[in-house]
Amino acid sequence: MTGERLPPVQGEWIDRETPVCFSFEGKPFSGFSGDTVSSALWASGQKILGRSFKYHRPRGIFSLANHDINAMMQSGGVPNIRADITQIRNGMELFPVNTWGGLSRDRARILDHLSAFLPVGFYYKAFYGKRLFPYWERLFRAMTGLGRVDFSQPRQFTAKEHDFCSIAVVGAGPSGLSAALSAADLGADVVLVDENGHPGGSGHYQRGGDDSQWRTTEALWAKVLAHPRIRTRADTCAAGYYADHWIPLVSGQKMTKLRAGAVIFAMGAFEQPAVFRNNDLPGIMLASAAQRLIYRYAVRPMRNAVVLCGNSDGYRAALDLLAHGIRIAAILDFREADGSGSSRRVQDLGVPVHFGKCIYEAMPTADGKGVAGVRVARFQGGQALAGSGLEEISCDGVAVSVGWAPAANLLYQAGARMLFSTTLQQFVPGAFPQGIFACGRLNGVYGYGDRLQDGASAGQQAAAFLGYGECGPRPRFLEAAGPSHPWPVVPHPSGKNFVDLDEDLQLRDYANAIQEGFDSPELLKRYTTNGMGPSQGKHSSMNALRILAHYTGRAPGETGTTTARPFFHPVPLAILAGRGFHPERHTPMHEEHVALDAVWMRTGEWLRPEYYRSAGLDRAAAIQAEVRSVRQNVGLIDVGTLGKLEVSGPGAAEFLERIYLPRYANLKTGMTRYAVMCDEAGTVLDDGVVARLSGDLFYFTTTSSGAAGLYRELVRLNTLWQLDCTLANLTGAHAAVNLAGPKSREVLGLLADVDLAPASFPYLGVRQGRVAGIPARILRVGFVGEWGYEIHVPSSMGTALWKALLQAGRAFGIRAFGVEAQRILRLEKGHLIVGQDTDGLTTPFEAGLDWAVRMDKPFFVGKRSLQILSRTPPRQRLAGFVLESPLPGAIPEESCLVVQDGSIAGRITSIACSAACGAWVGMAMVDRELAAAGTAIRIRLASGALVRARITALPFYDPGQSRQKEVPCD
């Protein structure tokens, strides 16, 4: 392999014994195992890696630190692979994401010449007018967005893991390694996280032409690996900080939720670019990117370099370039002097150094795809002194080293207060929340030895916070010279001096936005979209703040900063979705329903049979057959989803008196009574049946959906009331069925050891006995309007009960029925379903439950509100109706509106075709004036057409209740 690959470099991450072949835009390329897409392409001489988001300008390597968002690739169905950190694999077929017709001849590059027509806030301005909105929307949708989603990709199921430790250290650079070791030495159990596959951070690649710091870092790493109390997690991103030291760790295909006792942030700093015209040409990169190329991948970043400095780190980078045979045409320093040893060494090596100079503009090669040289201007008082006859220096690359911004995102999220240090020209932590610590460059400490000491001190402090050892005050470190230049910004009349490479934002965009009044960091960010691209401002926010401060005459510390929110780095949706945990509940008879070919419906978390498929019958016919079976013979439905509660003790009757509207103190043992409860506002909350099994023991049911929440609320109420009774939730412990129909008594008589004669087991009675040998509680209730029994048995015996009843009922034409049939049956009886026929405001008076409200009780929940409500007639009433001339295609649905004189006068809550009544019947919540039987109403269909109906007294079916009771009512 020729090209830009260097001879072996100490500590390189590539394995030269294992070549890897892949393709890029259809052309074959190769690299070594351990190469990233960017390093392999760069080593092969491919310098254009992508096109920029807005202007489609050619872009190469910029930071190589997981934020090179102009070098994103599509690989098969996977979009937006970051080329700067993704390792190549054999057979990969890569395409850059943002080109129209390939990198070289991207047709959209014309946009680069139209930039004058794309001013700052362009989206806001374009979408301001209503008329052109659709036009712009179509255009933007076609132009924007990165990568292509392949919707045929199968769903990925990823794992989520939980982990715990005493101290989490984020960042395995010099200070992080040192912190982990000192904390673990004191006895703490430490997890050390780093986003890279190899540890060491800047200790690996910022060598200054001297390997000694790297060797020290390697030795620390060896100690960390050997330490019994340190667990390391490489290739792992700490994606955010959540309350009480909870950190999502994202790696490969999983997320680990790490709970720590304390957290040490040692995430270092992001190198920041200088702003000058054409600072985005392929070949112009951050000095740290050049160092990463050399030391991680043994790739020559450039052959003939210009180094642009605003700090001493630039000279150390220059030494790294020189050590690997790269010629340095010149070093340009924004400042007037540099007193560091590195600068003297560079000058001793004969490299020309120009102080007080800046790059006025970079000059592109003839094809515009690389850098041919730079034009140099005097930089004085924060100004470039442009003019004619500027010196030109030829080069094929520029290494930029002007400053750093702390990787403080998680520290902000944790609630640390950051202060701007004028000496350091960066934000440093001012005050920490409990259990949060920072060290290294994030803490404003830059010297290599200082960072080791700072890390050790942070480790001791965190350990002491958790009770391991003691620690003194943190040492203070004074930087000799600021590591960041306060104003590495060079205006140019022709622009293209980029501040944000994600969004192609130029210096003048900021000036214009500020002039238009967007002069706070949050406003400026949203208007310009600075920092809103995939790298989230890691290389642009600091310069944006400097620009804002500069144009508004403030210091960067005075403008404030934008808010740092999770996630620190984009997290794939598949990892957030995890394994897709949607639990569902099955009743004990679930397999029996499967065997009967049930069609399922979800009610809350329960799966219930909607109806059972029947040969030769469609859905409606199958449901009607189930209804007919109940009305004519006998049917069986699984009602195991009902809430099933028990309250026992001397205070049990008093408890029920307080929570429900009717009376229970006078309920006889062996009898049941309808139960309905309200909240404090007098709104109907739930209903069911209360059965008194003995003086102190009541068994009661609630709606299926309300069970869990209601039980919880009842427990709270008794925590408050402290009545002498105990509540038990038997919902899961009991199975329940309803056996209903004129022949139900005969069927049950074959199996039960209870006397079913009406005289000894009357309507609304409850008996305990055995059914098919199974201990059972039998309630004689009539929800569906026929003679019937609700039978409750232990869950483990639910299936046996179901089978025995179907077996015994065979001779009587028994049929299992589902929820839909039950809804029709109960509607024919005018029985309401709480939550369907009532809503979050319905009072018992509106629902026609006036008879259940017992104001003579001293107290029940909602009584006072109902007293107030009872003084005025309810605004609306639940009423039955019959459709006058039902035509196919003109049947209203639930929620259709009742319309009177052109205004809304109610809504349909239930509707069904009743074979027993020979009509479409329903219930509607209508205005009081319309609620009287015989009133004609009009219902508006979804299509807008009106259909006629007539209000009818409830129930529609068997008003005398002769079918469910032994003695007809008079």
Place this chain on the structure above:
Amino acid sequence: MKLMDCPIHGKRPISEFLYGGEIRESPDPDTCTDGAWADYVFSRNSVPGIKREWWCHVPSTTWFVAERDTGAGDVLKTYLYGSPAS
């Protein structure tokens, strides 16, 4: 995710808990005015400060009292209703 200190089960993640509202004294329903009752039923005090609240550890249905600084988002203490700490 926050941790909540259940008086029975100790520190557990907040996802296991349910907020049950501020603990408020009900006026005497037999003697208070309609206005006072309506205020009790419908009005809530959302001014940040130290509040006594109902919280429930859902898996065990354990109700308890948490004193919380709703301005800072800090749980100050938790105890069972009616215990000496209240």
